[in-house]
Amino acid sequence: MTVLILNGPNLGRLGVREPDVYGTATYDDLVELCTKTGAELGLGVEVRQTDDEAEMIGWLHAAADAGSAVVLNAGAWTHTSVAVRDAASQLTAPLVEVHLSNIHAREPFRHTSYLSDIAAAVVMGMGTEGYAAALRFLALDGRA
Ligand code: DQA
Numbered sequence: 125m126t127v128l129i130l131n132g133p134n135l136g137r138l139g140v141r142e143p144d145v146y147g148t149a150t151y152d153d154l155v156e157l158c159t160k161t162g163a164e165l166g167l168g169v170e171v172r173q174t175d176d177e178a179e180m181i182g183w184l185h186a187a188a189d190a191g192s193a194v195v196l197n198a199g200a201w202t203h204t205s206v207a208v209r210d211a212a213s214q215l216t217a218p219l220v221e222v223h224l225s226n227i228h229a230r231e232p233f234r235h236t237s238y239l240s241d242i243a244a245a246v247v248m249g250m251g252t253e254g255y256a257a258a259l260r261f262l263a264l265d266g267r268a
Pocket of ligand 1 (some may be wrong): 227234
């Protein structure tokens with residue numbers, strides 16, 4: 125089963141976007157890390173990014189219908205979007221919420237996540253390595 129790694133707004137600008145907060149790895153580096161880690165774990169992975177909330181919701185609906193596990197960095201939608209939460213709630217396979225930064229060590233408006241209580245696991249503050257950790261978690265005991 126292919127694991128979907130879904131990234132929300134502004135994450136396509138990794139590497140140039142606030143590197144002091146999000147690191148210097150680019151979005152292409154992230155795709156490479158996820159693809160390599162997936163191959164090591166025997167998991168197919170598909171990495172996507174969108175700045176369009178409707179597109180993200182459509183991807184989550186398709187993942188729900190396919191029974192796919194999802195690694196989700198919803199970016200700012202994490203803190204704002206009941207619609208993304210409602211779409212993610214329909215998943216039947218595990219959801220792992222990922223953030224490059226430690227959202228609890230940042231501004232108060234980032235401390236609330238609409239996703240954490242429906243996620244099987246939450247990874248934050250590890251930079252792009254958090255995505256590899258999420259994939260390792262999903263590979264354990266055949267979760268994905
Ligand atoms: C983020 C944290 C969010 O607060 C922010 O809006 C992002 C990225 C992270 O990966 O650390 O876009 O999800």
